Amino acid sequence: MAKKTDYFEHESLQDRDAVVDYLQALAKAIQKGEILLSDGDEKLLLQPNDLTLMSLKASTTKKSQSLRIKLTWNQKNDDEPDKEPLFIKAKKPKKSS
Amino acid sequence: MNKLFPEIYESLRFLLIDLQKQLLALIEGIRDADPDSFKKSLSRTAYIENAHLSLLNRAYRTIQNSSGDYRAEIQGYEHVSYSLISLSRQLETVSYQLQRNDPLKNLQKRRVLAALQDLYNGLELIEPAIESDDLTLSIDICQLQARIEKACSQQLKRYQQKLQEKYEDDLIQSSFVVKDIQYMAKTLLKVGEGVISGKLGQFIEIDSYQKLEATLSEMDFDLAEQQIHIHPMGETKSGCTISGVASASEAQDEVLAIFKEGQKKKLLEEKIGIETWHEKFPGIAPEVYSYQKQGDKAALLFEYLTGQTFDKLLLDNRKVLQDGLNCLFSTLTEIWQATEQEKRMPTSFMSQLQKRLSSIYAVHPEFNLKGLQIGDAKQPSLEKLIKQAAKLEEKLQPAKAVYIHGDFNVDNILFDVIKCEINFIDLHRSEYQDYSQDLSVLMVSFYRLKQYDPKIRQRIRLSMQAIYDFGADYAEQNNDNDYALRMALGLARSFISSTRFVLDKEHARSMLYKGRFLLEHLSQIDKQEYKNYQLPKELFRD
Numbered sequence: 089m090a091k092k093t094d095y096f097e098h099e100s101l102q103d104r105d106a107v108v109d110y111l112q113a114l115a116k117a118i119q120k121g122e123i124l125l126s127d128g129d130e131k132l133l134l135q136p137n138d139l140t141l142m143s144l145k146a147s148t149t150k151k152s153q154s155l156r157i158k159l160t161w162n163q164k165n166d167d168e169p170d171k172e173p174l175f176i177k178a179k180k181p182k183k184s185s
Numbered sequence: 186m187n188k189l190f191p192e193i194y195e196s197l198r199f200l201l202i203d204l205q206k207q208l209l210a211l212i213e214g215i216r217d218a219d220p221d222s223f224k225k226s227l228s229r230t231a232y233i234e235n236a237h238l239s240l241l242n243r244a245y246r247t248i249q250n251s252s253g254d255y256r257a258e259i260q261g262y263e264h265v266s267y268s269l270i271s272l273s274r275q276l277e278t279v280s281y282q283l284q285r286n287d288p289l290k291n292l293q294k295r296r297v298l299a300a301l302q303d304l305y306n307g308l309e310l311i312e313p314a315i316e317s318d319d320l321t322l323s324i325d326i327c328q329l330q331a332r333i334e335k336a337c338s339q340q341l342k343r344y345q346q347k348l349q350e351k352y353e354d355d356l357i358q359s360s361f362v363v364k365d366i367q368y369m370a371k372t373l374l375k376v377g378e379g380v381i382s383g384k385l386g387q388f389i390e391i392d393s394y395q396k397l398e399a400t401l402s403e404m405d406f407d408l409a410e411q412q413i414h415i416h417p418m419g420e421t422k423s424g425c426t427i428s429g430v431a432s433a434s435e436a437q438d439e440v441l442a443i444f445k446e447g448q449k450k451k452l453l454e455e456k457i458g459i460e461t462w463h464e465k466f467p468g469i470a471p472e473v474y475s476y477q478k479q480g481d482k483a484a485l486l487f488e489y490l491t492g493q494t495f496d497k498l499l500l501d502n503r504k505v506l507q508d509g510l511n512c513l514f515s516t517l518t519e520i521w522q523a524t525e526q527e528k529r530m531p532t533s534f535m536s537q538l539q540k541r542l543s544s545i546y547a548v549h550p551e552f553n554l555k556g557l558q559i560g561d562a563k564q565p566s567l568e569k570l571i572k573q574a575a576k577l578e579e580k581l582q583p584a585k586a587v588y589i590h591g592d593f594n595v596d597n598i599l600f601d602v603i604k605c606e607i608n609f610i611d612l613h614r615s616e617y618q619d620y621s622q623d624l625s626v627l628m629v630s631f632y633r634l635k636q637y638d639p640k641i642r643q644r645i646r647l648s649m650q651a652i653y654d655f656g657a658d659y660a661e662q663n664n665d666n667d668y669a670l671r672m673a674l675g676l677a678r679s680f681i682s683s684t685r686f687v688l689d690k691e692h693a694r695s696m697l698y699k700g701r702f703l704l705e706h707l708s709q710i711d712k713q714e715y716k717n718y719q720l721p722k723e724l725f726r727d
Binding site: 137138139141144162168169170171172173174175176177178 | 506507510511514559643647648654655658721723726727
């Protein structure tokens with residue numbers, strides 16, 4: 089597969105038990121803060137943040153039903169350009185109480 | 186209309202000529218009881234409509250082609266033309282009525298003719314008023330309305346008395362005609378306002394004009410002689426209009442004062458707010474030059490403060506923003522120390538939010554959900570979360586009350602870079618309260634700005650963080666233990682309630698989610714965990 093390392097896609101046919109296994113594996117990985125996705129050639133490591141936007145979409149037609157779960161979070165970025173705090177603590181002695 | 190636009194003015198003159206003919210024919214019809222005159226009057230309407238359309242076309246072209254900013258002047262012409270066209274339609278109605286009926290014998294011609302003559306005189310004044318260097322004639326046009334109005338009401342009263350004695354069809358018809366003339370006088374008033382607006386460069390109603398005039402004469406300026414130039418500066422959420430008043434003689438358009446006009450209740454609150462600030466912390470609020478009231482409206486003229494609001498500072502360079510914020514922080518510390526009360530004031534963030542829900546749902550109906558269920562997991566409705574959080578709010582230790590701004594938005598705080606000085610404006614809601622009220626409102630007013638450039642968003646995040654940290658520092662020094670929790674509630678309140686001002690769906694949703702997140706988060710903590718509560722700073726990110 090000639091996929092880029094910042095993109096991963098997978099599709100397969102599974103029975104109910106296998107789906108539950110996958111979802112549990114995913115839940116465990118989210119809990120741990122690291123989701124490893126790999127198809128053998130390429131691998132992608134996601135690091136879920138504490139704050140996550142969770143969106144669910146479900147639909148049902150005569151033929152089929154579907155459920156989509158999308159999780160989005162901000163990247164932990166250590167090299168953002170502008171991160172110096174704007175608040176400069178006043179150099180005053182602490183009030184004694 | 187300081188600058189005449191010959192093309193537009195020409196159309197207006199054609200319109201006026203035909204309108205005067207229309208009115209004159211009506212007068213003759215009534216005077217001589219001559220049906221042909223009414224027909225003649227009616228025949229003018231097509232010409233008048235044409236002249237109106239030609240004026241609008243020319244105005245449109247002029248706006249497109251003009252390099253200078255003459256929009257207000259040109260709109261003045263349009264306003265006059267629209268008013269004249271509606272005057273023409275009112276004349277048309279009267280002619281129709283009189284043409285097909287015979288109400289003339291009861292019409293008390295003398296008085297009706299006198300009123301119509303006043304109307305005619307008003308029309309005759311329009312050209313000289315436009316060409317004149319001052320506003321006296323335009324004001325005369327407006328004042329004719331009062332005269333006609335008075336004559337008509339007296340006449341209508343007489344008809345009513347007669348009608349009570351005896352019902353007559355003719356009397357009813359005559360009343361209609363007089364009523365129509367009364368309406369026409371109102372239209373004449375609009376014409377006068379249009380001319381004044383064009384000359385002043387801003388739309389202004391005669392009531393406001395008179396208030397402004399009275400106010401300025403206290404400062405030795407004469408509005409009618411156009412020593413003053415006023416320009417619109419915006420509108421507030423409470424429906425007040427704000428204008429800058431500048432001296433026309435100054436080489437540079439230096440603003441002398443701010444003129445704010447609107448509901449008496451709001452402006453009186455503002456005036457009291459400003460005066461109270463002068464007492465509590467002199468120098469932070471603008472000086473009031475004058476206050477005028479009339480009926481349920483009022484006008485306030487106050488000092489124009491130099492400096493930039495924080496929504497502008499955000500776009501300036503980083504250093505200026507940083508200086509502004511830190512100047513604000515030291516000013517706030519001084520204010521809070523100077524005004525601190527022994528009395529502790531509990532917050533009421535959740536009840537404030539509860540009260541806002543209906544207006545939030547009016548803007549975003551999709552926010553009104555009854556609760557969510559996914560399998561065994563349940564999420565309470567917003568109403569329920571608010572109730573739970575209100576219980577927590579009651580248990581928190583309030584801070585000592587300080588005098589707060591009360592509507593602490595980014596655009597209500599001015600920072601003067603040169604003087605390194607902070608000023609407050611829009612002070613109608615100032616009171617003794619918890620300082621977390623002002624800080625949480627300020628943080629969210631940064632967040633909800635319609636600035637989507639990533640660089641600016643990052644500055645917004647840093648500004649919010651800085652405000653929060655400043656407050657935390659103050660709280661620590663003043664042994665205020667529940668600062669983080671009260672701020673979480675205040676922020677949740679502001680994030681959710683401010684969505685009613687945010688029409689961008691994605692932006693509004695992200696604010697709702699943040700607010701809800703805080704409330705859910707708070708509902709899950711125990712009392713033992715209160716003192717270790719940390720606000721998730723990630724929330725300041727988009």
